[in-house]
Amino acid sequence: MPDWQKEIRERLAGLKLEPTREADIIEELSQHLDDRHDELLAGGTTADEAERLVLAELRGGHLLAQELKRVERSVKGNPVVLGAGRKNMLTDFGQDLRYGMRMLRKSPGFTLVAVLSLTLGIGANTAIFQLLNTVVIRSLPVANPQEIAEIQITDMTGARGSFNSPYPAVTNPIWERIRDQQQAFSGLFAWSSDGFNISPSGEARLVRGLWVSGNFFTVLGVQPVLGRVFTLADDQRGCGAAGVVISHAFWQREFGGDPAVIGRTLALDGQSLEIIGVTPASFFGLEIGQSFDVAVPICAEAIVRGKNSRLDAGTSWWLSVMGRLKPGQSIAEATKHLDSISPGIFEATLPANYPAVNVPNYLGFKLAAIPARQGESQLRANYTAPLWVLLALAGLVLLIACANLANLLLARASVREREMAVRLALGASRSRLIRQLMAESILLATIGAGLGLLLARVLSQFLVSLLSTEGNPLFLNLNADWRVLAFTLGLATSTCVLFGLVPALRATRTDPGVVMKASSRGLTTSRERFSLRRALVVLQVALSLVLLVGALLFSGSLRNLLTLDTGFPQDGILITNVGLSRLNLPVERRTAFKQELVERLQAIPGVYAAAETNIVPISGNGTSNNVWMDGADSEQRTNTLISRVGPGYFRALDTPLLAGREFDARDTAMSPTVALVNETFARQLANGANPIGKRFRVEATPYDPETVYEIVGMVKDTKYLSLQETFSPIVFLPVSQNPRPSPSGQIMIRSNTPLPGLIASVKSTLTEINPDIRFRFQVFKTQIRDSLLRERLMATLSSFFGFLAALLASIGLYGVISYMVARRTHEIGIRMALGANRRNVLMIVMREAATLLIVGLTVGTVLALVVAQTASALLFGLQAHDPATFVMAVTLLAVIAAVASYVPARRASRLDPMVALRDE
Numbered sequence: 037m038p039d040w041q042k043e044i045r046e047r048l049a050g051l052k053l054e055p056t057r058e059a060d061i062i063e064e065l066s067q068h069l070d071d072r073h074d075e076l077l078a079g080g081t082t083a084d085e086a087e088r089l090v091l092a093e094l095r096g097g098h099l100l101a102q103e104l105k106r107v108e109r110s111v112k113g114n115p116v117v118l119g120a121g122r123k124n125m126l127t128d129f130g131q132d133l134r135y136g137m138r139m140l141r142k143s144p145g146f147t148l149v150a151v152l153s154l155t156l157g158i159g160a161n162t163a164i165f166q167l168l169n170t171v172v173i174r175s176l177p178v179a180n181p182q183e184i185a186e187i188q189i190t191d192m193t194g195a196r197g198s199f200n201s202p203y204p205a206v207t208n209p210i211w212e213r214i215r216d217q218q219q220a221f222s223g224l225f226a227w228s229s230d231g232f233n234i235s236p237s238g239e240a241r242l243v244r245g246l247w248v249s250g251n252f253f254t255v256l257g258v259q260p261v262l263g264r265v266f267t268l269a270d271d272q273r274g275c276g277a278a279g280v281v282i283s284h285a286f287w288q289r290e291f292g293g294d295p296a297v298i299g300r301t302l303a304l305d306g307q308s309l310e311i312i313g314v315t316p317a318s319f320f321g322l323e324i325g326q327s328f329d330v331a332v333p334i335c336a337e338a339i340v341r342g343k344n345s346r347l348d349a350g351t352s353w354w355l356s357v358m359g360r361l362k363p364g365q366s367i368a369e370a371t372k373h374l375d376s377i378s379p380g381i382f383e384a385t386l387p388a389n390y391p392a393v394n395v396p397n398y399l400g401f402k403l404a405a406i407p408a409r410q411g412e413s414q415l416r417a418n419y420t421a422p423l424w425v426l427l428a429l430a431g432l433v434l435l436i437a438c439a440n441l442a443n444l445l446l447a448r449a450s451v452r453e454r455e456m457a458v459r460l461a462l463g464a465s466r467s468r469l470i471r472q473l474m475a476e477s478i479l480l481a482t483i484g485a486g487l488g489l490l491l492a493r494v495l496s497q498f499l500v501s502l503l504s505t506e507g508n509p510l511f512l513n514l515n516a517d518w519r520v521l522a523f524t525l526g527l528a529t530s531t532c533v534l535f536g537l538v539p540a541l542r543a544t545r546t547d548p549g550v551v552m553k554a555s556s557r558g559l560t561t562s563r564e565r566f567s568l569r570r571a572l573v574v575l576q577v578a579l580s581l582v583l584l585v586g587a588l589l590f591s592g593s594l595r596n597l598l599t600l601d602t603g604f605p606q607d608g609i610l611i612t613n614v615g616l617s618r619l620n621l622p623v624e625r626r627t628a629f630k631q632e633l634v635e636r637l638q639a640i641p642g643v644y645a646a647a648e649t650n651i652v653p654i655s656g657n658g659t660s661n662n663v664w665m666d667g668a669d670s671e672q673r674t675n676t677l678i679s680r681v682g683p684g685y686f687r688a689l690d691t692p693l694l695a696g697r698e699f700d701a702r703d704t705a706m707s708p709t710v711a712l713v714n715e716t717f718a719r720q721l722a723n724g725a726n727p728i729g730k731r732f733r734v735e736a737t738p739y740d741p742e743t744v745y746e747i748v749g750m751v752k753d754t755k756y757l758s759l760q761e762t763f764s765p766i767v768f769l770p771v772s773q774n775p776r777p778s779p780s781g782q783i784m785i786r787s788n789t790p791l792p793g794l795i796a797s798v799k800s801t802l803t804e805i806n807p808d809i810r811f812r813f814q815v816f817k818t819q820i821r822d823s824l825l826r827e828r829l830m831a832t833l834s835s836f837f838g839f840l841a842a843l844l845a846s847i848g849l850y851g852v853i854s855y856m857v858a859r860r861t862h863e864i865g866i867r868m869a870l871g872a873n874r875r876n877v878l879m880i881v882m883r884e885a886a887t888l889l890i891v892g893l894t895v896g897t898v899l900a901l902v903v904a905q906t907a908s909a910l911l912f913g914l915q916a917h918d919p920a921t922f923v924m925a926v927t928l929l930a931v932i933a934a935v936a937s938y939v940p941a942r943r944a945s946r947l948d949p950m951v952a953l954r955d956e
Contacts, residue, residue, distance in 0.1 A: 071138060136475030140603070147480070150441050154484025156840065157434030158527050159491030164430050165523050166496045168423045170512050171325065171416050173519065175409045177318045179257030180360075185221070185367060186408035187214060187357040187374060194397020197351025201228055203412045205353040208334070208346060209385040214357060215249075217377050220370035220405070223255035223360035228354045229323060232304040232330060232340075233615070233810055238803060240615065240812040243286065243329035245304070245357075246321060249335060255283070255360050262287075263298040263313035266333055273347070274301065275335035279312035280304070283321075283628050286329040287314045287844035306328065306618060307340050320511055322358070325415035327511035342617070344779075350387030351738040358408050367402065367405050374403035389738045415510070419503070422769055422830055425907050429586055429837045432579045434527070436844045438534040439572045439579075441480070443848055445473075445539035446569050477536025483911065485528035489516070492524075502829050505822040507814065570888055573845075573852045577933065579846035579890025580838075584925040585900040586907065587831075587838030589914055591902045592921060594831040597915035603754030604653070606691040608644075610794055611652055612637070612783045618808040619779075626777040627705075634682060634783055636805060640797045642789035647685035648771050648781050653757070654820045658757050663767060664804035666744055673735065674721055676765040677756050679770055680774055686712075686751055688786045694747030696728045696842055698917055699770040709773055712749040717765035726750075739776060745769070758823060760912055784816070791815065810899070830910060842929055845892075846936035853885050854940040874945035881945075885937030900925070 071092050076086035094376055140147045175181035188204040189195075199205070206214070208453075211226045218224060226249045235241040246252075258265065265281055280289075291297045301308045309332065313627040320327040334355070346352040361370060375464030382401050390398055410416075496514050504510045614633065621629055630648055638646040651658055662673035684698045686692075694715065703710055718727040729749045736742040745767070753763040771777070787794050795813055802809050904916035914921065 103350040115648060118210045127184060129600065132472045132475035133479065133731045135472055136479050139476055140479060143448070146175075146444055150444065150480045151483050153437040153440060153844070154531060155487040155491055157437040158484050158488030158531070159495055160525065160837070161427065161428040161434055161527055162488055162492035162520065162524050163499060164423060164427045165497035166492055166514055166516065166520050167499050167512070168420075168427060169517070169523075170514060171413060171423065171495075171572065172410075172420050172624055174513075174517065176256075176411045177320070177513070181409040182407075183360045184256075184358060184408045185361055185370060185405045186412075187218075187224075187359070187403055189401045190404045190803065191402070194394040195353065195401075196394050197349075197353060197387075200346075200352060200354040201356060202414050202904035203356050205356055207350050207352055207385065208355060209350050210381060211249075211355045211357055213381040213385055214374075214377075214403070215275045217381065218374065220362060220365055220373045222362045223251055224357065224359035225249045225252040225255050225359050226334065226355040227322060228356060229321075229326070229328070232332075233306075234303060235810070236303060237807060238811075239799065239812045240613070242812070244327065246328045246331040247334050248331050249334050249387050252331070256319075258315055258319050260313040261316050262295060262565045263311070265313050265315070266331070271335045272333055274338075275333060276339060278309065278333045278336040278339075280309040281313045281331040282311055282314060283315050283319075283328055283330070284317040285327060291324070297482065302330065304332065305340050306881045307336075309336070311690070312853065320513070322356075322411040324411050324413035325510050325512060331715040346459070350385055351390065354414065361405075367407060370405035371403075374405060378403045384924040387664070387738060391736045391738065393735075395855055418826055419829075422826055422910060425910065426833055427584060428903075429834055432583055433837050433841055433844075434531065435534070436576050436579050436841050436848075438531050439576045440537035440844050440848045440851075442539055443569050443572050443851055445477070445535060446542060446572075447851065448539075473540035474532070474536050477540070481528040481536075484531070488527075489524055492520075499829070502832065503825050505825070506818075508822075515924050538568070554812075568879045569756065569852050572847045573888050574892040576841075576845040577889060577929065578896035580841040581893055581896030581925055581929055582900045582903050583834070584929055585904060587834040588921045588925055589904060589911055589918065590827070590830040590834040591909070592914050592918070593911045594824065595826045597759050597827055600755075600913075601758055602759065602820075603752050606817040606820050608786050608788060609688065610785045610787065610798070611814040611816055611819070612781070612785060612802075613796055613812050613814070614783065614802065615780045615810035617779045618810070619806060621779065623777060625770055626779060630777075630781050630783075631682065631772075633781075633802070633805065634684070634808075636801055637783060637785055637798060638684070640787070640789075640794075640801060642794065642797075643785055643787045645687035646783055646785045648682035648783050649679060650681075650771070650778070650782065650818070651679040652782055652784065652814075652816070653689075653755055654758060654823050656757060656823070661737065662735040663721065663732055663765070666733055670733075674765060676717065676721075676767050678734075678767050678769065679756070680769045680771045685768075685784070689754070690783045690786065691754055692752045694750045694752060695726060696747070698749055699768075699772070703770040703772050705773055705775075707773075709743060709745045710748045710770065712751055712768040713747055714763070714766045714768075715753045716753055716763045717767065718750055720765055727770055732767075757779070759820070826910075827912070842932050845929070846932050848939065849885060849888065849933050849953050850936040852888070853881060853937050877945040878941050881941035882934075882937060885933070885941070889930060889933045893930065896929075897922065897926065 073086050073090050076089060077083065081089070176184065178184070182723075186204075187206075189206065192204075197207075205228070206226075208226075215224055215226075226247075228247045229443050230247060231242045231247045232245045233240045234243050248266065248271075250266050251266040253260075253265035254267065260281070261284065263281075266279075270278055282297075282302070287293060287297060291300075297311055297314065300311050302311055303309075315331075337345055342732075344352055351744070378401065379399070381403070382399055386395065386398055493514070493516075500510050500512055614630075616626065616629065619629075634646050634648055637643065658677055659679075660675050660677050663676040664670055664673045681699070683701075686698055696712070698712070701712070713721075713727055718724065721727075721732065722730055727750055729747065729928075731746050734743050734745065751768070754766070755761065756764060756766055760951070785794070785798070789797070798813070799811070802811050900922065901917055908916040
């Protein structure tokens with residue numbers, strides 16, 4: 037490459053510039069001329085002709101003339117234009133970026149590795165933060181969400197009845213009293229989620245619904261895109277067949293966005309309701325992670341549910357109460373007001389059937405206001421901690437990537453050490469050189485952040501798919517807001533500083549005199565720089581071990597849950613939900629009719645057993661009550677899980693009967709009340725003795741008096757609510773002795789028939805019995821698998837992060853060992869000339885790698901022990917300091933690192949001594 041500096045210096049000599057300023061101009065123009073020379077060569081021009089053309093452009097072209105004119109003005113003392121300094125800074129910055137881009141183009145391999153590393157790191161972090169922002173941080177999409185507050189009972193100890201909401205709830209009588217007496221809110225509303233069947237016959241087709249009070253949409257400030265929303269006039273007792281408001285998504289999905297949808301009818305659970313309005317696309321309801329399809333006034337609950345209406349039920353807890361605070365009203369002031377009206381409200385709403393022992397609890401309930409700008413969310417309760425943990429793991433991956441890039445930049449700086457020295461000797465300022473080197477880092481960080489944002493969009497959708505199930509798809513607004521953009525910008529800035537600043541400082545801390553006197557071999561012998569590179573590799577190894585330990589812990593936790601003895605096999609069981617409300621069966625006929633259904637289903641070829649149950653294991657649903665042995669003090673009450681099951685239930689679940697008998701035809705509504713218990717019940721309440729023939733009492737409820745049951749059988753322990761729970765006492769009661777049989781039911785069918793064929797046979801049988809029977813299906817194994825979504829998410833992502841970290845660490849170790857081999861090539865040649873064999877050379881190199889590895893693993897083990905404790909609550913069947921996990925992680929990383937180190941070590945051992953001795 038021709039040296040243009042002499043020519044440029046001669047043209048500048050007459051200006052008598054300061055050496056620093058002259059060097060900057062020479063450097064900038066030399067870079068431009070080099071690029072022009074390369075461009076001509078690429079176009080087919082010969083080297084001599086290209087040099088001649090460039091010199092001609094330099095001597096007669098406009099580029100140097102413009103630069104000289106600008107410099108002459110500044111030297112002769114011409115007035116400085118306001119903002120010229122800023123313009124010069126911007127010009128310099130633009131030149132630095134162009135220079136950085138040229139340098140990156142000249143190193144495509146380095147650029148590709150750097151951009152890919154940053155894209156993966158920034159993309160993973162942004163995706164997880166985007167999900168965290170949506171689930172945990174972002175406010176509801178309503179007007180002034182900071183004014184929204186929720187009214188809750190502060191302590192519900194002693195609350196009795198049925199709880200039909202996953203969130204803090206009150207009964208309808210309590211809601212009506214709060215609505216009429218409160219003075220802290222400018223507007224108040226109640227709501228509850230529910231499912232409605234819109235299928236006219238046969239298999240049920242459920243949509244998500246909301247029961248809402250009349251001013252629900254008005255208080256939230258939600259305006260319809262078609263028709264109108266509810267008003268207070270739409271939600272009055274006795275409202276009859278009130279209208280229905282549908283969501284924008286439901287309108288598009290079911291009606292194709294037809295603007296004439298207003299006035300059409302929609303059948304919910306067999307009741308025809310007129311569509312009066314459509315909500316905007318931005319409004320999804322008040323549950324983060326869930327959207328709604330239809331909204332129905334609370335008053336219409338009496339029409340839709342009929343005799344099962346909860347409007348007057350003082351022990352049915354199903355309504356969440358929210359409102360908008362009055363201007364200037366604080367949460368504390370609202371709570372004080374609610375506390376003052378609480379005694380009157382609960383005294384006026386005390387149900388006549390409330391158990392006497394719990395009346396003092398009810399009368400002592402207190403209302404309070406809490407902020408509710410983020411709405412409600414089971415997703416938030418279940419995934420806040422896991423998402424923070426995953427964000428921390430992704431952050432460690434990004435930190436490892438930055439350490440890797442810093443190592444690569446240090447290597448590049450070593451190669452360019454003489455170049456830096458020459459430029460400093462010619463008068464270039466250190467700050468300008470740092471800016472130019474940082475320009476490369478800024479470009480890499482910017483490109484990585486841009487591609488990371490695009491990747492985050494895909495990854496966040498993938499995360500949502502991991503958390504969704506066929507029966508419960510998630511609805512999350514993943515549009516990037518200012519928080520996500522600020523987070524990504526912060527990541528880009530941080531990574532730029534982390535991997536770019538130190539190498540830039542190191543590269544410019546060069547003594548030009550020393551470097552210019554040194555041989556090329558001497559240029560790469562900086563112990564300080566090599567020590568920094570080794571420290572970065574130690575950091576990578578340590579952080580990689582932390583991530584590998586996390587991956588093994590979460591994967592082991594999932595494995596423990598999947599291989600857990602639940603007390604029943606999971607395969608071959610179909611859950612059939614049946615609804616009989618359209619049959620209008622009298623209460624006394626329901627039990628017998630459902631038993632007939634079970635017998636018909638059990639007669640299907642290939643069906644081994646079928647039985648009714650009110651609680652399907654691992655469904656998250658359950659009921660419990662206080663139980664004590666007959667004759668014992670009632671103070672010895674133990675909260676016990678309860679399930680009502682039919683004959684054949686334990687055969688359907690393949691749960692062993694350990695003593696006594698199962699339920700059969702002897703157990704009728706007129707016979708003595710009986711029960712089966714599990715092993716834990718016998719151990720905890722019967723002191724481990726054979727419980728058969730013993731009796732126990734169940735505490736009175738709002739619906740049933742205190743009842744005595746005789747134990748006729750004992751079964752093996754089984755899981756009830758979730759796989760994660762410890763075995764608890766369980767009481768099984770016969771459905772035939774249920775005094776209040778439901779018009780719906782769940783039938784568990786065990787069969788060796790392939791699932792599609794079994795479902796077709798069940799459909800045909802139910803339709804043949806009565807076409808008005810509504811039904812839907814769930815696969816038992818799928819339901820259990822879906823209960824482990826959180827554990828699968830943690831295991832999947834932590835394993836990916838662990839693999840990526842180990843890969844980056846091995847690349848970093850490989851780079852350092854390769855660099856060390858190159859630095860000591862001459863030394864290796866001398867050793868081999870003096871008689872060292874290949875094995876000796878191999879051991880020298882591997883010893884260096886082993887030292888870095890041992891230090892990294894030691895530091896990483898300490899860090900992993902500390903970090904693992906923070907995630908201990910997310911583990912099952914494993915301690916955070918599980919020795920086997922740590923040994924496996926250390927061994928795995930050591931093997932990976934050894935392989936990465938062996939390649940350059942083996943290359944070093946195969947050097948030709950004569951070639952190595954000539955190395956400079």
